[in-house]
Amino acid sequence: MKKIRIGHKSTQRQQRWFVGLMVILFFPCFFYLKLDLNQFKDGLHQIPHIANMMMQMSFDQFPDLMDGLLTSLIIAFLTVVISVVISFFLAFVIATNTAPVPLLAKIIRAIIVIIRTIPVTIWVLLAVASIGFGSMAGVLGLIFPTVAFLTRVFSDQIDEAGKDIIEAVKAVGGGWWNLVFNGVTPQLMTAFLASIAFNFEITVAETVILGIVGAGGIGVLLQEYISFYDFKPLTLGILIVFITLFLLEMTTNLIRLRLSGRGHK
Amino acid sequence: MQTAAAVKQKKLKRNVSYALFAAAVVFSLWYIQFSFSEFISGIPIFLHFLFTDFLPPKASDLPSYLQPVLDTLAYGVVATVLASIIGLLFGFLMARQTTPHPAIRTVLRGFISLLRNIPFLVWASILVVIFGVGSMPGIFSLILFGSGFLARVYAEAIEEIDSHATEALDAMGAGYLQKIKHAVIPAFIPGFISWTLFMFELSIRASSILGLVGAGGIGSQIKLTMDLFQYNRTSTVICILIVMILVIEFMTKRIRERLI
Structure with a gap:
């Protein structure tokens, strides 16, 4: 990306600005960190050894890993189910065109911003610290960021759905519950389902690693293998995680494609 | 009916x-x-x-967290710059218009998806085993994850570029590098800036949790204080983290508005 001159002036300015900023920030930061060359060399010498151990993949732990994977998937599934129920109502409370109490909506919005700023891993860490290790802590910790995410997505979708349907329901004298269940929800069902599918994908990716902080699932096993230098089953574990996430990505893409296809009809 | x-x-x-x-x-x-x-x-x-x-957070020892905050910021900058260089290289090799050979594109796509789909904390823990505790595994896992992420989004940004400009240059008999220089790069710059800034945000968020597996940054303070059951210090660290993330989001938003 260095010094490629192009005639276009504003492009040139942007480039100089940005590349300059990157270079100016990079060097002080790089030297500030004082990366140790010897540590780097030692590490490089380790790599063939560890790679060699990882190559000797063993299937001994396969049942355990599958059990862990299923637990991870279940944690994600339950989290999403519970979160969808909560955030469905919260979304109608905070969406600007359906909010019953505007002040309450504002407060909830602010709380959501704060919840979303804290990384998911830290929520789970807090849950583990308060109610102990296990899948329950995983679900509890994940619920906060998931509810925050889904509430925001849902409320955005409700806002986008426009005023027409809301006015129509109000005009015939429908109350708030009619508005929610007979007005907006049927129209937005596909949009909601698509975002739920997307959210499930993200949550699974998160539960897989959450075992590392003690929230159950396959991550616990991976963490154990790594800390005991037991690299033989680790490769299998990583492979299982990779295949799961890959398949999930493909499935949700397919679901979203189908849902959006149906939505356009 | x-x-x-x-x-x-x-x-x-x-x-x-x-x-x-x-x-x-x-x-x-x-x-x-x-x-x-x-x-x-x-x-x-x-x-x-x-x-x-x-709660409430213990505010008395705020100055002692300056070091981890600076560490985290430095991780973010170094990892973003290096990942964007690697990501650019891979991105150009992966995008349909700029790839030298379709086979390279397929192979790289598979490789990058492997990088991306293995969770970031797993990379970090493996690298901690290889390089030992400290800032090195943290930075390397950020770079590893970041190059995968950036290569993919850069490639997508390049593929989204209108093909008229490249076709026009093709018609004039421009070579491969000339095409990249005059048609692809000018159209790609906004996407590049936007995604690189986003990567910086991501790496700040990620380096906050890197410490949990022993890879340095402000996350190590979270783990340390929690292991010692000094929870009101943990909340101080988390408050610092929130402020940091919000400030960085605000700054990147401003830069984006000014440059694009």
């Missing part, structure tokens, strides 16, 4: 999917021995923990 039979079939289909869903929930609850009573009673415990053990 739908016939009665079609309506009936639709209804049946819906009922079957409800039943399957219910079965999945029941199975899940049974499999991880999830008890609702315990879970519901867990929520007050959690909130109680949050508001009594955790």
